């Protein structure tokens with residue numbers, strides 16, 4: 184509850200009006216809303232109404248929604264208040280140029296692959312609603328065919344405004360390629376695994392979010408047709424395992440709108456098709472921001488994974504990665520129920536050991552979706568050890584429970600700063 188004092192003060196002194204970024208679609212403005220809620224059941228009801236919960240405290244949550252959801256909250260008897268957003272939260276701070284926009288990301292990935300063509304290839308796994316490529320980089324140290332080695336998939340930015348969740352997988356890609364041949368452990372891991380990185384699952388939403396200022400706090404994709412009718416689908420509620428349950432919005436205006444059917448969106452269809460055709464993927468990590476959490480299935484039910492061994496692998500790995508990053512490990516539904524998310528599907532359908540990271544910061548008041556560019560370096564480096572840990576165990580993640588102790592336990596100080604070669 185370390186933020187309680189600051190947060191209470193902010194809500195007390197600011198006028199209770201929603202902020203109104205210009206350039207939003209026909210969905211009216213976004214509201215930052217503080218809602219009294221102290222149980223996971225209450226939080227599940229809130230998220231089912233279509234509020235994107237971004238921060239959880241003992242007695243309340245902080246979320247983002249549109250006016251329709253405020254009406255629904257009122258009708259359901261929730262006690263809440265909306266607030267103006269401090270100016271620093273309306274925009275990337277000065278120096279935001281260090282974040283990658285679509286063009287920069289694409290050209291830097293292509294340059295990186297070209298510079299390391301013995302290790303990496305780039306391809307598009309499909310197109311977005313607006314026809315943009317969904318770029319993926321494959322990294323593997325020896326010239327083998329796809330599917331011959333144990334595989335691991337890293338995914339970034341299902342939610343448009345979560346910009347650090349692009350930077351982290353992009354930095355991972357860069358780190359693996361640039362350290363190959365210089366760092367013994369990375370050389371070994373890259374040689375022994377097939378590593379896929381898709382740093383930006385939602386290019387349309389991201390482009391929309393950062394085109395023109397102030398930025399728009401856009402979460403979903405850009406589904407919906409003409410410019411005036413775009414509603415967007417929450418790509419992390421559109422996957423097909425237990426799709427349509429609690430914890431996703433059925434109203435297109437909601438922040439957590441699940442879409443018209445499971446896998447209704449080209450972006451989730453592309454990820455599905457890729458995973459369906461690569462049975463050597465044993466492990467998956469999907470990056471989001473923020474809250475500093477490490478989450479594992481299930482999201483759709485409060486019950487734990489039924490297979491005790493699989494549950495134990497998730498729990499053990501999440502705890503180990505929590506020690507590396509300082510993030511809090513827990514089952515996703517301990518926060519609230521979500522249905523249709525990536526990791527429920529990848530585990531539920533394919534038994535892939537699957538995690539969601541909610542990256543920096545811990546609180547919306549520490550920068551939320553638009554933290555200063557000065558944090559990129561620290562956050563990306565902090566997330567290298569858990570990524571290497573997952574790559575290490577991707578040959579058989581169940582080793583973490585059979586050997587008792589994680590092998591080659593990594594910490595930031597093990598790998599950073601790099602030792603002179």
Ligand SMILES: [Zn+2]
Nearest residue numbers: 342345471472
């Ligand atoms: Zn997210």
